[in-house]
Amino acid sequence: MFGIDIGGIPLEPALFVVALALGAGGLLWWDGRRTVAPTTAARRAVRHATTTMGVALAPGAAGVVLPILSFHLGIGPHVKTAQLVVVPTLGLWAFLAVYAVGELTWPRPQDAHRQARLTTRTVADVADRTARRRIWVTASLLVVATALLALVADGPDSIARVVDGVLERQTFFPGWAWTGPVLLVALLALALTEAVLHLIAARPAVVDVDETWDMWLRRRGARRVLRVVQLVSGLTLAGLLGVAGIALRMLGLGRTTMSTAALPVVPEYVTLGNVVLWVGVAAAVATTVAACWRWRDPLPGTASGRPTVEARS
Amino acid sequence: MTRTVRIDTTSPVPHYEQLRSQLAALITAGTLRDGERLPTVRVLAHDLGIAPGTVSRTYRDLEAAGLVTTRRRVGTLVTAPPVALDRAAVTEAARRFVRIARDHGLTDAEVRDAVAAELVLSRSTG
Numbered sequence: 001m002f003g004i005d006i007g008g009i010p011l012e013p014a015l016f017v018v019a020l021a022l023g024a025g026g027l028l029w030w031d032g033r034r035t036v037a038p039t040t041a042a043r044r045a046v047r048h049a050t051t052t053m054g055v056a057l058a059p060g061a062a063g064v065v066l067p068i069l070s071f072h073l074g075i076g077p078h079v080k081t082a083q084l085v086v087v088p089t090l091g092l093w094a095f096l097a098v099y100a101v102g103e104l105t106w107p108r109p110q111d112a113h114r115q116a117r118l119t120t121r122t123v124a125d126v127a128d129r130t131a132r133r134r135i136w137v138t139a140s141l142l143v144v145a146t147a148l149l150a151l152v153a154d155g156p157d158s159i160a161r162v163v164d165g166v167l168e169r170q171t172f173f174p175g176w177a178w179t180g181p182v183l184l185v186a187l188l189a190l191a192l193t194e195a196v197l198h199l200i201a202a203r204p205a206v207v208d209v210d211e212t213w214d215m216w217l218r219r220r221g222a223r224r225v226l227r228v229v230q231l232v233s234g235l236t237l238a239g240l241l242g243v244a245g246i247a248l249r250m251l252g253l254g255r256t257t258m259s260t261a262a263l264p265v266v267p268e269y270v271t272l273g274n275v276v277l278w279v280g281v282a283a284a285v286a287t288t289v290a291a292c293w294r295w296r297d298p299l300p301g302t303a304s305g306r307p308t309v310e311a312r313s
Numbered sequence: 314m315t316r317t318v319r320i321d322t323t324s325p326v327p328h329y330e331q332l333r334s335q336l337a338a339l340i341t342a343g344t345l346r347d348g349e350r351l352p353t354v355r356v357l358a359h360d361l362g363i364a365p366g367t368v369s370r371t372y373r374d375l376e377a378a379g380l381v382t383t384r385r386r387v388g389t390l391v392t393a394p395p396v397a398l399d400r401a402a403v404t405e406a407a408r409r410f411v412r413i414a415r416d417h418g419l420t421d422a423e424v425r426d427a428v429a430a431e432l433v434l435s436r437s438t439g
Contacts, residue, residue: 106359108359108362112321112322112323113320114319114360114362114363115319116318116357116360118318118339118357120351121352121356201356202359203359204360
């Protein structure tokens with residue numbers, strides 16, 4: 001399964017775990033330094049939020065890295081490509097599940113005297129409307145793309161052409177065997193995302209801080225969730241388009257999986273393949289920009305009179 | 314009047330009753346206006362660190378008293394009592410009474426006991 005062993009421990013997963021632990025530790029340290037927490041309870045809340053994010057990112061990152069390691073480097077468990085394409089979204093499920101646990105275990109008020117503000121909080125109050133809309137647009141594009149790819153496919157995972165009465169087939173194509181599971185897990189991930197956003201809106205308010213600070217922390221959490229969801233769903237779409245583009249190009253160039261002799265080039269297939277490939281690249285760039293976009297959401301000034309800082313998360 | 318509710322977990326008064334009396338007071342005083350939406354049961358329960366069933370019971374009691382109404386998909390809305398001269402006079406009298414009680418150094422519990430005693434007396438004489 002794995003390449004090098006050190007004392008019985010496979011090297012690659014061990015390195016991956018160490019890198020994740022270092023990344024989570026670094027995130028905790030960095031977040032603790034840049035966030036102004038006005039009270040002890042606020043500091044505890046920031047720590048809880050950052051720990052949740054650090055732990056949740058581990059399976060999420062594994063979901064993105066493992067298919068790359070497996071497909072390109074042959075490291076890790078060898079599974080079919082059709083199964084491999086759902087791994088990032090399964091990683092996203094794990095990320096959302098861990099995040100949900102973090103929200104459900106949010107510190108609750110323990111004092112004898114407790115107080116609550118009579119304000120309503122909905123998902124719209126905590127999650128940025130534009131970011132949420134982008135995710136729904138990405139999901140819609142994923143639905144359209146998977147439906148089109150399944151329609152043009154010649155089989156579960158192939159595409160074919162007929163030139164001079166000869167059928168040639170390229171068997172590395174995202175047909176319904178790929179797109180069906182991808183679509184299913186992606187739509188479930190969207191439902192999970194909405195559930196997590198509801199949990200963020202409904203979790204207990206941080207005690208001893210004003211409402212604006214509490215809402216800021218909620219918005220930051222929601223923003224982080226939306227970034228990860230945007231990245232995974234967008235890159236899944238880009239990946240499918242990229243593979244489809246390469247397959248179409250190969251088919252047009254006559255380099256099919258069935259061919260033994262030189263086949264004639266069909267420029268239309270090559271052009272279409274190039275277009276689909278570049279749309280995939282554009283989707284990857286756009287989704288990365290959208291996910292990494294720096295929202296201006298200033299951290300509210302604290303009661304202790306410390307200056308307001310610009311918070312970017 | 315602030316738009317917050319408080320719970321004293323050491324008080325012998327049940328949580329739902331503490332919550333009910335404060336919400337009723339906020340609605341009667343006009344701090345919570347007609348048609349205003351109250352937090353969901355889950356949100357208020359989480360913020361106060363109490364069971365959702367407790368908040369649920371409070372909302373049910375308030376609904377029975379005609380102070381709130383619960384609608385599916387909308388939530389719990391304040392239904393302010395009709396503004397009437399007699400109610401305004403009673404509210405003003407209550408405000409005066411509380412001020413006097415505070416001036417005489419009475420605690421909240423003693424103020425409540427005084428009102429409860431008067432209610433019992435008025436029932437027995439009336």
